[in-house]
Amino acid sequence: MPQNDHPQHEGFEEELGAVLRRTGDGFAADDRRELVTGGLQRGRRRLVRRRLAVTGGALALAAIGIGGVYGGSLLSPAGAPERVSVAAPSGPKPTKGTGQAETVPNKPYQAQIPVKDLAAVLQANTPAGTWAIDNLDGQGQHVGGVYDDGKGKAGVTVGLYRASGDGEAGDDRVTCPSRVHVSFDDCTSERLPNGARLMVYQGYEYPDRREETKNWRAVLLTKDGFLIDASEYNAAAEKGAAISRENPPFSPAQLKALVTADAWLPLLKQLPTEPEMKRPSATDRVPAEPSGPVVQATLRSLLPKGLTVTDKGAEGGYGFVVVDDGKGKSLVQINVQPNMADVADSIFGSGDVTTLPDGRRVKLTQQPGEKSGAGVVWWTADTITPAGFRVVVSAFNTGAQHEDATRAKPALTMEQLKAIALSPKWQKLPLK
The missing domain is CATH 3.40.1000 (Protein Transport Mog1p; Chain A)
Structure with a gap:
């Protein structure tokens, strides 16, 4: 059978670029912080994810950035996940074929939670160690820093979000991926007695393991639609830092204890509600x-x-x-x-x-x-x-x-x- 006329990656990039131009969106798939929920509406994200999935370029985990509402899948049921940020969206998110808008803000909005309050909960619900917290005097709904228990520095992040839909409707956002698409060491998901859905994932920053940076992650989706997402690494940063220890510092049980801590609840209540939407146009x-x-x-x-x-x-x-x-x-x-x-x-x-x-x-x-x-x-x-x-x-x-x-x-x-x-x-x- 004849080979493709173009080199492998060139052909893939041309094809993906065509799909992105169709939606009016262009982005670098690995640049987590720069993607915008509104810029990749649900159908558009699915279109791109399907293209990536079938060409073998499917990305492994949804990335949580900084901002307002989280509307993407954390780990898609097919294991062909999407990388989207929850940074300020640019417009309404239509429902397929109905013309009815889903809840997406028309202008930027973010929580104004003091980072020091987020950091206090993070530190109080993790083992003793030294912390270097980013942006400690700032405000937002995301806290990150470097933790050191004497066994090597580790990057740690926690974000608080409102999920699109309630906890029950969003169960597929906290489902372990298929090993067909993602290489990981362990993953569990469960329904907690209070109705929340919890996933604890032990994997790698790059699912194809081209680098050995480990990413262990706990995601809690509460019954009333709040989402707490914590990640830790066996390096001082998510990317670009040398491996500093064999494993991230917190065990799966400790990650679970972190995201299920009651101390997050008052902070979750400070997240902004979703503003009213305009009806989308036919296009x-x-x-x-x-x-x-x-x-x-x-x-x-x-x-x-x-x-x-x-x-x-x-x-x-x-x-x-x-x-x-x-x-x-x-x-x-x-x-x-x-x-x-x-x-x-x-x-x-x-x-x-x-x-x-x-x-x-x-x-x-x-x-x-x-x-x-x-x-x-x-x-x-x-x-x-x-x-x-x-x-x-x-x-x-x-x-x-x-x-x-x-x-x-x-x-x-x-x-x-x-x-x-x-x-x-x-x-x-x-x-x-």
């Missing part, structure tokens, strides 16, 4: 999409016989399965994306592209994997109708892109991937 409405579980079930129905599904997941218009034909695990994932006509020429403008008699374009690509797994290959069948209904299916010769190859080739051939992507079942799926 702001987010296109409807099929549900993830339906996409994943349809994918399973189209798999060739003789494959055993060992793992699966779904979210939005994205689904994945890990299959095994007795020769090793193979990840297969799919995105179903309506309303993509305006980026079709950018995505299908190069490479091995064929136009079918009915006008559908098919692009076939075989290339190396772009994560850290050794010997990984990545095969893709990407299709789009003249009306812009896109289905893209990828398969790998490993059960997880960040892990080494488990077989010489993916479990599905290029022709099988193409047949799945061109199935008439996709356009019959209900949209919501």
Whole structure:
């Protein structure tokens, strides 16, 4: 099968850039503090996340920045998470297909909690040690600093936020990721007796572990919709600092005790409420999409016989399965994306592209994997109708892109991937 005309990363960047230009947003995906919730509306974030997920560029954890309402997923159910900040949004967030705005501020707003009050709670609910707190005389809803218990310096941050929706509705924001997409050491999630949802995650700053900076994190979503997010590292900073100790300083039990401390409650009550919204224009409405579980079930129905599904997941218009034909695990994932006509020429403008008699374009690509797994290959069948209904299916010769190859080739051939992507079942799926 012919290779892509462009180098691997160049092609990915061109394709991602086209999607971002479509939404009017451009950003550097690793610059956590600069992204804006309003600039990436929910549907736009999902669109970008789906593109990232299917191309193998999915990022691992949602980043909490500084600001007002938190509206993104902490760890998406499919493990293909989004990086967004909660800095001041720029406009309303529409609900798919309804024209009704969700709650997003029209102008910047932040809590004015004294950082010294946040620091006092942080210090009172962690083991004895020395602290160097950032911006101690300032105000906000985020506290960070460097902690030292004599065993090495460690960066620590805690942020307080209002979640979009109540605790029960936001359970999927505190769900452990799939190991298919994220490399981590341990993760637990539970419902506490008071109705709050807690996740404690022990992983890495870079989920592909290109650096060994560990990130241990506890996230509490209260029943009434407040969110407390604490992170710690085995280095003095999240990025760019040398490893100073084997593990972050606080154990999972200590992280849990920190985020569940009653002393946060008076500070949570100081968070600003969400202001009224304007109704979005028709051009702001987010296109409807099929549900993830339906996409994943349809994918399973189209798999060739003789494959055993060992793992699966779904979210939005994205689904994945890990299959095994007795020769090793193979990840297969799919995105179903309506309303993509305006980026079709950018995505299908190069490479091995064929136009079918009915006008559908098919692009076939075989290339190396772009994560850290050794010997990984990545095969893709990407299709789009003249009306812009896109289905893209990828398969790998490993059960997880960040892990080494488990077989010489993916479990599905290029022709099988193409047949799945061109199935008439996709356009019959209900949209919501």
